Amino acid sequence: MRSDDMSSTTIDLFANADVQQPAKTERIGEQSFVLRGFALPWTDRLLPALERVLRAAPFRQMVTPGGFTMSVGLSSCGTLGWTTDRCGYRYTRIDPLTGQPWPDMPAVFLELAQAAALEAGFSDFMPDSCLINHYVPGARMSLHQDKNERSYSAPIVSVSLGLPAMFLFGGHVRSDKSQRVPLFHGDIVVWGGVDRLRYHGILPLKDGVHPQLGAQRINFTFRTAD
Secondary structure (H helix, E strand, O other), rough: OOOOHOOOOOOOOOOOOOOOOOEEEEEOOOOOOEEOOHHHHHHHHHHHHHHHHHOOOOOEEEEOOOEEEEEEEEEEOOOOOEEOOEEEEEEOOOOOOOOOOOOOOOOHHHHHHHHHHOOOOOOOOOEEEEEEEOOOOOOOEEOOOOOOOOOOOEEEEEEEEEEOOOOOOOOOOOOOOOOEEEEEOOEEEEEEEOOOOOOEEOOOOOOEEEEOOOOOOEEEEEEEEO
């Protein structure tokens, strides 16, 4: 899909998964890991499921409490969806764009999230929310903590598809120095435990064309919100 197709509610012409390579785990914190290529065997099931979710809950540009329009398009699936507007950051059971409940989380999404969490040492992960982020070249995500969840006992599982991105993984204070971790199609970052509230973000996405997804990056962030 071209970058100017972002308003479309579907993702077109997804091909089969990349040629699979053995997954490799990299530790980036005491309880934080990058699972290289872990999602590749799942992509031929993930992408059609994503297309179905986006038909019901298309990407949209949300506004922060400070009035800033985010450069990243967002959608959600699961029992709870993450939203932001001038009233604040929060989870809702109803999509404010459609007035309908957020789409159910596809079974393949849940299976992948639980498998990745287990690979990183977190058993019994039961996410009830999947935030779906859509990046085009130039889009970014500033340093932030995931802290709208009721409990911080569950990890965060973040799946990267499409164009490569530079992931910033900081400390527990915004001013702490951040690691720069390149992420590629099929990589998954998992962090939790003592690292659960570490700041993180994405540098502006560079121009490029992924052979399967085109000029975009898709990110799934699985969380236990309630």
